[in-house]
Amino acid sequence: MREQPSNTGETGGTDRVRLSCVVNGEKVSALVEPHLTLLSFLRQELKLLGVKEGCGEGECGACTVIMNGNAVNSCLTLALEAEGARILTVEGLSNGGGLSALQEEFVKHDALQCGFCTPGMLMSARALLDRNPDPGTEEIKEAVAGNLCRCTGYYPILEAITAAAKREREGEQR
Amino acid sequence: MTPREFNHVGEEALRFEARDKVTGRAAYVHDLELPGMLHAKVLHSPWAHARITAIDASVARDLPGVKAVLTGEELPYLLGLYMVDKPILARGKVRYQGEPVVAVAAVDEATAERALALVRVDYERLPAVLSVDAALAAQTLVHEDIGRLEYIKGAFFPVPGSNIASWHKTIRGDVEGAFAAADYIMASELSLPQVAHAPLETHVAVAKADPCSNRVEIWTSAQSPFAVRNLLAKAFGLSHNEITVRVPFVGGGFGGKAGIHLEPLAVALSRASGGLAVKIRATREEECNQLPCREGLRGRIKTGVSRDGRITAMQVCYDWDGGAYADYSVNIGRAAGYSGAGPYEIANIELHSRTLYTNKVYGTAYRGFGHLETHWVIERHMDMIAQKLNLDPYELRLKNLLREGSLTISGERIAADSGRPDHCLQAVAKEIGWQGYRSQAEREAALKSGKARGKGLAALHKAPAMPSTTATAAVMQLNEDGTVRLMLGAVDMGQGVYTVMAQIAAEVLDLPLHKVKVVAETDTDKNPYDWQTVASKYSFMGGNAVMRCAQDVLRQLKETAARVLRCPVEELAHGGERIYHVHHPDKALSYKQLAVGYGFENGNGIGGPIIGHGRYIAEGLTNLDANGQGLPALDWTYGAHGAEIEVDVETGEIEVIKIASAFDVGKALNPALARSQVIGGVVQGLGSALCEQFIYTPEGRLLNPSFADNKIPTAKDIPGQIVPILIENPQLDGPFGARGVGEHPMISVPSVIANAVYDALGINFFELPLTPERIALAVAKQENQAG
Ligand code: FES
Numbered sequence: 024m025r026e027q028p029s030n031t032g033e034t035g036g037t038d039r040v041r042l043s044c045v046v047n048g049e050k051v052s053a054l055v056e057p058h059l060t061l062l063s064f065l066r067q068e069l070k071l072l073g074v075k076e077g078c079g080e081g082e083c084g085a086c087t088v089i090m091n092g093n094a095v096n097s098c099l100t101l102a103l104e105a106e107g108a109r110i111l112t113v114e115g116l117s118n119g120g121g122l123s124a125l126q127e128e129f130v131k132h133d134a135l136q137c138g139f140c141t142p143g144m145l146m147s148a149r150a151l152l153d154r155n156p157d158p159g160t161e162e163i164k165e166a167v168a169g170n171l172c173r174c175t176g177y178y179p180i181l182e183a184i185t186a187a188a189k190r191e192r193e194g195e196q197r
Numbered sequence: 198m199t200p201r202e203f204n205h206v207g208e209e210a211l212r213f214e215a216r217d218k219v220t221g222r223a224a225y226v227h228d229l230e231l232p233g234m235l236h237a238k239v240l241h242s243p244w245a246h247a248r249i250t251a252i253d254a255s256v257a258r259d260l261p262g263v264k265a266v267l268t269g270e271e272l273p274y275l276l277g278l279y280m281v282d283k284p285i286l287a288r289g290k291v292r293y294q295g296e297p298v299v300a301v302a303a304v305d306e307a308t309a310e311r312a313l314a315l316v317r318v319d320y321e322r323l324p325a326v327l328s329v330d331a332a333l334a335a336q337t338l339v340h341e342d343i344g345r346l347e348y349i350k351g352a353f354f355p356v357p358g359s360n361i362a363s364w365h366k367t368i369r370g371d372v373e374g375a376f377a378a379a380d381y382i383m384a385s386e387l388s389l390p391q392v393a394h395a396p397l398e399t400h401v402a403v404a405k406a407d408p409c410s411n412r413v414e415i416w417t418s419a420q421s422p423f424a425v426r427n428l429l430a431k432a433f434g435l436s437h438n439e440i441t442v443r444v445p446f447v448g449g450g451f452g453g454k455a456g457i458h459l460e461p462l463a464v465a466l467s468r469a470s471g472g473l474a475v476k477i478r479a480t481r482e483e484e485c486n487q488l489p490c491r492e493g494l495r496g497r498i499k500t501g502v503s504r505d506g507r508i509t510a511m512q513v514c515y516d517w518d519g520g521a522y523a524d525y526s527v528n529i530g531r532a533a534g535y536s537g538a539g540p541y542e543i544a545n546i547e548l549h550s551r552t553l554y555t556n557k558v559y560g561t562a563y564r565g566f567g568h569l570e571t572h573w574v575i576e577r578h579m580d581m582i583a584q585k586l587n588l589d590p591y592e593l594r595l596k597n598l599l600r601e602g603s604l605t606i607s608g609e610r611i612a613a614d615s616g617r618p619d620h621c622l623q624a625v626a627k628e629i630g631w632q633g634y635r636s637q638a639e640r641e642a643a644l645k646s647g648k649a650r651g652k653g654l655a656a657l658h659k660a661p662a663m664p665s666t667t668a669t670a671a672v673m674q675l676n677e678d679g680t681v682r683l684m685l686g687a688v689d690m691g692q693g694v695y696t697v698m699a700q701i702a703a704e705v706l707d708l709p710l711h712k713v714k715v716v717a718e719t720d721t722d723k724n725p726y727d728w729q730t731v732a733s734k735y736s737f738m739g740g741n742a743v744m745r746c747a748q749d750v751l752r753q754l755k756e757t758a759a760r761v762l763r764c765p766v767e768e769l770a771h772g773g774e775r776i777y778h779v780h781h782p783d784k785a786l787s788y789k790q791l792a793v794g795y796g797f798e799n800g801n802g803i804g805g806p807i808i809g810h811g812r813y814i815a816e817g818l819t820n821l822d823a824n825g826q827g828l829p830a831l832d833w834t835y836g837a838h839g840a841e842i843e844v845d846v847e848t849g850e851i852e853v854i855k856i857a858s859a860f861d862v863g864k865a866l867n868p869a870l871a872r873s874q875v876i877g878g879v880v881q882g883l884g885s886a887l888c889e890q891f892i893y894t895p896e897g898r899l900l901n902p903s904f905a906d907n908k909i910p911t912a913k914d915i916p917g918q919i920v921p922i923l924i925e926n927p928q929l930d931g932p933f934g935a936r937g938v939g940e941h942p943m944i945s946v947p948s949v950i951a952n953a954v955y956d957a958l959g960i961n962f963f964e965l966p967l968t969p970e971r972i973a974l975a976v977a978k979q980e981n982q983a984g
């Protein structure tokens with residue numbers, strides 16, 4: 024278990040509150056300012072820098088993480104809302120070193136260019152495949168519609184998610 | 198089966214940094230933290246144009262946690278690539294809403310923000326210049342000192358006492374005579390607004406100034422590390438040796454991160470804070486209203502046409518809404534001077550391209566460097582000529598396209614290996630099943646059904662817009678095990694340049710691709726020089742440099758091998774990671790044996806570490822003369838789009854069913870990555886076509902500096918089908934025949950969509966974007982007129 028002292032938001036002087044949750048399978052406990060966002064908690068406290076900030080206003084999806092099975096914009100979520108929750112970030116996708124099928128298909132289909140949207144995109148895709156292992160193209164588009172990508176034109180991303188879904192249905196470990 | 202021509206060139210190698218990008222390990226400046234690092238925030242001008250009468254920052258300076266507060270008064274510097282016109286913080290007056298006025302560095306962003314709230318700035322408002330007409334009227338000047346500004350003479354032409362940052366002219370042939378002899382004269386006016394680049398990673402820079410010396414270290418999300426160093430050195434009076442610029446992965450650039458942006462302010466704040474590292478990260482709002490955008494354009498065009506559809510005369514006036522500072526806009530205006538007639542042979546032309554100062558956020562390079570804008574004017578106008586003459590717009594274009602032997606409007610003769618615009622146009626016409634405009638009867642029937650379909654075509658061309666002496670270099674070192682480290686000056690912001698350069702190196706050296714490592718952070722202290730990663734020039738220039746670099750390595754390998762094998766160098770060949778004798782292939786030495794010097798059995802050593810270098814400078818280019826004549830183009834990449842769309846007559850919504858896009862890339866060095874550029878560029882172009890634009894209040898405040906109000910395409914907005922077509926007519930001086938294609942896919946996308954909308958509705962549109970409201974209103978107006 025990791026004990027995190029929180030010093031973000033510092034000089035304001037609100038009372039800190041204890042937050043306990045599970046991040047990428049690891050128990051985490053920390054004292055946090057009530058107004059701290061989940062995004063800042065993950066990036067600044069836990070140093071999970073794969074979680075990106077593209078707007079901080081809930082409009083781009085770069086900060087997407089999975090909380091209790093749902094893809095959420097961590098910039099719009101308060102850290103304290105994650106009390107007791109299970110959080111998955113991009114860092115938790117490749118268990119034990121090897122890439123997951125989803126990550127591999129992103130690589131194979133060239134579903135990324137600058138890569139800045141990629142962590143969030145992967146998490147929206149992951150949440151979709153967890154609730155629907157056989158999504159159609161429209162469902163995939165719907166699931167990643169909140170994740171903006173300025174580079175790829177989205178097609179390779181849709182193809183990658185479709186291919187990953189197929190592999191996972193065929194019994195491959197994700 | 199024919200033997201494969203190449204082992205690596207033309208292969209669909211996967212981009213090598215992809216693994217780091219799908220695991221979250223790829224490091225961006227966004228993620229950089231240094232010990233004791235401060236965070237900076239900026240106070241912006243609330244007004245488009247105002248005099249600063251007083252600034253009181255005393256309370257802010259006393260706030261605990263604040264380490265530095267700067268105003269323009271402390272920063273007597275002007276910066277600029279071509280026109281030296283931009284202060285680091287506004288001095289004396291503000292020229293656009295969003296312009297930085299005061300900056301604070303503090304222990305964290307929240308403290309910096311609190312400090313800014315304590316700063317008082319008094320303004321006296323001035324009338325604002327908010328349109329090209331207002332700029333031309335020159336009742337109000339954005340830069341009163343325009344006549345005294347420093348600028349690059351001979352390339353740019355500022356007009357004292359006006360808002361004209363540069364007035365470029367291209368004059369060729371007998372324009373008056375050709376108009377007099379023309380069978381038809383057609384004129385139109387088209388325009389398009391400013392738009393945002395919208396990279397997902399906003400601009401961000403970290404600077405650390407050494408308090409005991411002039412040394413400065415900078416980490417920045419930028420496309421031009423060497424240009425940042427150069428401009429900073431000039432502005433601050435530093436030696437290039439005192440400045441280090443590092444660029445790790447960049448989260449999208451598209452031209453918006455070319456040149457110099459937040460870096461000087463970060464440096465100034467770090468100095469003012471006693472040398473602590475300072476990070477400045479633009480918010481999404483600042484990305485829109487503080488940092489540059491794509492400039493707006495109004496184009497007025499008049500052409501003389503013969504009865505059979507030859508364009509014999511052209512008069513164009515491009516007026517660029519360049520915003521408050523000239524940045525790249527003046528050079529965009531200049532590029533329009535030699536490419537602004539489209540990929541056509543126009544013997545008689547008079548072209549004016551005026552980059553205007555306005556009190557808006559300033560414009561800069563954006564994927565295509567003005568060509569999307571000028572092709573909006575040209576490619577729409579071409580269709581309107583076809584309509585007027587009752588010609589097929591496909592035939593009209595074919596008839597006028599540049600071909601071998603044609604002269605461009607700057608007097609450059611097109612060569613046999615320059616590429617084939619006609620092949621591109623033919624390919625897309627075939628792909629979308631082009632059969633000419635539909636008839637008016639067909640249109641009317643479709644309108645009644647509520648869904649109107651149409652098809653369109655558009656062509657394009659672009660050459661890199663760059664100084665005639667633009668240069669680049671590559672350095673390569675063999676490691677002890679015979680693998681290769683390749684150092685470039687270019688930045689990979691997602692275009693895949695590292696992967697492609699590794700392919701070229703592996704090809705020349707005949708190595709497995711995984712044995713070539715491209716050093717992925719560009720560091721001006723370590724990497725060889727490159728001008729800037731812009732203009733789709735790197736595949737061509739960097740590719741040539743890397744080829745020469747690998748050849749240099751081979752030469753050195755052979756030199757040592759010749760001494761060991763006791764034979765002339767000329768009798769040695771390479772292959773399979775070995776240098777061998779051509780007549781006795783078993784007489785061979787592996788790269789590994791030679792990499793850091795060869796050791797004989799008795800212990801003698803010869804050779805030494807092998808380090809190759811290759812350089813490339815644009816060859817044979819010239820400046821333009823007073824009439825815009827000369828050789829500015831390293832190579833032309835031609836392209837064309839064909840689109841099929843459906844308009845919902847009721848809502849005005851356009852659905853893109855299919856878009857086919859062909860480019861003569863000479864040789865696709867990596868077809869998969871080239872297709873990725875096409876698909877991404879086309880969708881980006883659809884943003885400009887259908888939804889993106891900056892909207893201002895009448896006072897000049899930007900109304901939509903967010904993704905919520907300035908929508909860019911999402912996964913739900915993509916066309917039914919995008920068909921990338923790569924045509925390969927090799928360019929003799931390109932690496933393996935290749936030409937660049939990074940920017941081109943975006944050019945002419947708005948034109949092709951609007952041309953298809955004409956086919957569907959019989960209505961011509963002159964302004965972008967083609968929003969549902971704009972379409973629905975035009976349909977209603979047409980129905981009213983008919984009814
Ligand atoms: S950073 Fe959270 S949605 Fe953009």
Ligand code: FES
Nearest residue numbers: 136140172173174
């Ligand atoms: S890969 Fe650059 S934003 Fe998606």
